[in-house]
Amino acid sequence: MVKEKVIILGAGIAGSQTALELAQDYDVHIFTKSDPLASNSALAQGGIAAAVHPDDEPLSHYRDTLIAGHFENNRKAVRLLVEEAPHIIEELHREGFIFDQTSKGKLLFGLEGAHSMPRILHAGGDQTGLLLTRFLHDHFPATVQFHQHEMATSILLDEYGHVAGIRTLTTKDGHCHFYHCDHLIIATGGIGQIFGSTSNDLSITGDGIAMAIQIGARVSDLSAIQFHPTLYFANGHAVGLVSEAVRGQGAVLVDQNDRRLMAEEHPLADLAPRDVVSSVLFRAQNAGCTIFLDISAVTDFETKFPQITAMLDKNQEPFRLTKKIPVQPGAHFLMGGISTNLSGQTSIPDLYAIGEAASTGVHGSNRLASNSLLEAFVFSKRAADQIKRTKVAYKKMAIIPKKTKGLQGTLPEKAVLQEKVRQALGIERSEKTLNDLLCFLATHSFLNCQVTNKDMLERRNMCILAAKMADNALVQLQRVETEMR
Numbered sequence: 001m002v003k004e005k006v007i008i009l010g011a012g013i014a015g016s017q018t019a020l021e022l023a024q025d026y027d028v029h030i031f032t033k034s035d036p037l038a039s040n041s042a043l044a045q046g047g048i049a050a051a052v053h054p055d056d057e058p059l060s061h062y063r064d065t066l067i068a069g070h071f072e073n074n075r076k077a078v079r080l081l082v083e084e085a086p087h088i089i090e091e092l093h094r095e096g097f098i099f100d101q102t103s104k105g106k107l108l109f110g111l112e113g114a115h116s117m118p119r120i121l122h123a124g125g126d127q128t129g130l131l132l133t134r135f136l137h138d139h140f141p142a143t144v145q146f147h148q149h150e151m152a153t154s155i156l157l158d159e160y161g162h163v164a165g166i167r168t169l170t171t172k173d174g175h176c177h178f179y180h181c182d183h184l185i186i187a188t189g190g191i192g193q194i195f196g197s198t199s200n201d202l203s204i205t206g207d208g209i210a211m212a213i214q215i216g217a218r219v220s221d222l223s224a225i226q227f228h229p230t231l232y233f234a235n236g237h238a239v240g241l242v243s244e245a246v247r248g249q250g251a252v253l254v255d256q257n258d259r260r261l262m263a264e265e266h267p268l269a270d271l272a273p274r275d276v277v278s279s280v281l282f283r284a285q286n287a288g289c290t291i292f293l294d295i296s297a298v299t300d301f302e303t304k305f306p307q308i309t310a311m312l313d314k315n316q317e318p319f320r321l322t323k324k325i326p327v328q329p330g331a332h333f334l335m336g337g338i339s340t341n342l343s344g345q346t347s348i349p350d351l352y353a354i355g356e357a358a359s360t361g362v363h364g365s366n367r368l369a370s371n372s373l374l375e376a377f378v379f380s381k382r383a384a385d386q387i388k389r390t391k392v393a394y395k396k397m398a399i400i401p402k403k404t405k406g407l408q409g410t411l412p413e414k415a416v417l418q419e420k421v422r423q424a425l426g427i428e429r430s431e432k433t434l435n436d437l438l439c440f441l442a443t444h445s446f447l448n449c450q451v452t453n454k455d456m457l458e459r460r461n462m463c464i465l466a467a468k469m470a471d472n473a474l475v476q477l478q479r480v481e482t483e484m485r
């Protein structure tokens with residue numbers, strides 16, 4: 001019997017977990033734009049949140065998620081997330097994944113911002129994401145076809161408006177390909193690289209969301225961006241992240257005069273929710289402060305945080321001597337994305353979205369730390385279950401759009417676009433900078449541009465997103481103004 005074909009875009013935790021769920025019954029193809037481990041999943045340092053400590057309970061995890069999200073979360077989604085969490089951990093354990101433990105074999109729990117108790121499970125110290133992603137990839141059966149360095153460029157529909165295939169570009173030789181599919185899953189992650197200063201992997205340019213927008217899929221909360229307070233900067237550039245788990249171990253934020261920046265700002269001080277800490281640091285920076293993470297209270301830093309240590313050493317940061325790491329806030333996570341129900345279904349038939357690319361409303365307006373890897377596991381399983389319940393009733397024929405000649409648009413330089421986005425969609429926003437961004441984009445007429453390579457495709461996708469994000473941010477600003485009146 002011919003198996004239905006499922007295409008998964010993205011080999012982070014969301015995409016990889018779905019591939020495993022469907023491998024037995026479907027012809028599964030998973031695509032990644034770059035190396036198999038080039039994803040935000042593989043960069044995750046802190047770990048995965050789950051109420052598995054004997055003194056913890058899903059209700060407490062639920063409460064913390066809602067408080068961090070300013071009660072703007074989809075409560076059904078949060079409930080699913082926190083209730084499924086212990087089962088996800090149990091299943092990973094059963095399959096042989098080892099979370100960090102004490103010498104007596106008891107699980108070690110990390111503490112991160114806005115959690116009312118230590119509940120973050122981690123592996124290899126700060127290498128949870130890398131080890132989990134490798135673990136999933138290592139479990140792919142031979143039947144899963146793993147297309148690496150192959151970037152999805154557009155989604156194709158059939159005459160009834162159902163998803164019927166994709167187009168791709170092999171990034172090493174520039175060749176274009178077409179694939180038919182019965183079900184398509186977007187797991188391409190967030191949008192971090194649309195900002196110059198970001199914790200995100202270079203491959204995270206919002207491609208999946210931009211492609212979904214182009215076929216008319218519903219999107220939501222696209223301007224809801226989480227800024228992480230502690231990106232490590234070297235020579236003026238964001239190099240990577242210093243996990244909140246470091247503050248969970250006692251590190252504190254100080255200025256150049258060793259003045260504590262969070263002590264008086266929130267009852268949880270340095271472990272306040274991310275949006276609170278980032279706003280305080282942003283204001284401090286604007287007032288001329290230089291910000292450091294003082295790690296003098298953290299014991300065995302190098303053992304607990306080997307990945308962060310390697311990053312600092314690579315950049316010759318003298319943190320062992322100074323006990324300080326220079327940090328600044330930067331773009332980290334997208335709360336919004338392609339609108340889906342709780343089974344990953346989008347507004348386009350046979351198109352699913354999961355992980356950071358999806359918007360279920362689970363995070364509200366500010367994601368609770370370490371809920372994202374959990375989201376990737378929980379909702380990818382649910383999307384896979386939904387696909388198993390859905391039979392494709394007919395043989396689809398993708399409509400291949402004709403090549404348009406004489407296109408005249410242009411694309412902005414990446415760095416220029418990133419700077420405009422930073423000014424408009426950063427921590428503090430105004431109508432003026434948002435309208436400036438929209439005017440800047442309008443001068444390029446980017447949709448009318450002939451795109452022929454990866455760099456151009458990424459820049460076009462970033463323009464599509466920047467325009468939608470600015471529109472959404474303007475609506476949000478107007479909403480706040482109306483509420484204030």
Ligand SMILES: Cc1cc2nc3c(=O)[nH]c(=O)nc-3n(C[C@H](O)[C@H](O)[C@H](O)COP(=O)(O)OP(=O)(O)OC[C@H]3O[C@@H](n4cnc5c(N)ncnc54)[C@H](O)[C@@H]3O)c2cc1C
Pocket residue numbers: 009010011012013014015031032033034036038039040041042043044045046047048049129150151152153187188189190199200201203204205207208240241332333354355356357369370371372373374376
């Ligand atoms: C530095 C850092 C630390 C973090 N720490 C934590 C943490 O401790 N705990 C936590 O819960 N969350 C953490 N997060 C957030 C979390 O890692 C991500 O939200 C989550 O991993 C997203 O998973 P995903 O599978 O949806 O997407 P990703 O893991 O980002 O994967 C996206 C995939 O899509 C592929 N792709 C992109 N575009 C295309 C295209 N056009 N064609 C084909 N493939 C494409 C990429 O190559 C990649 O394989 C962290 C994020 C960062 C950046």
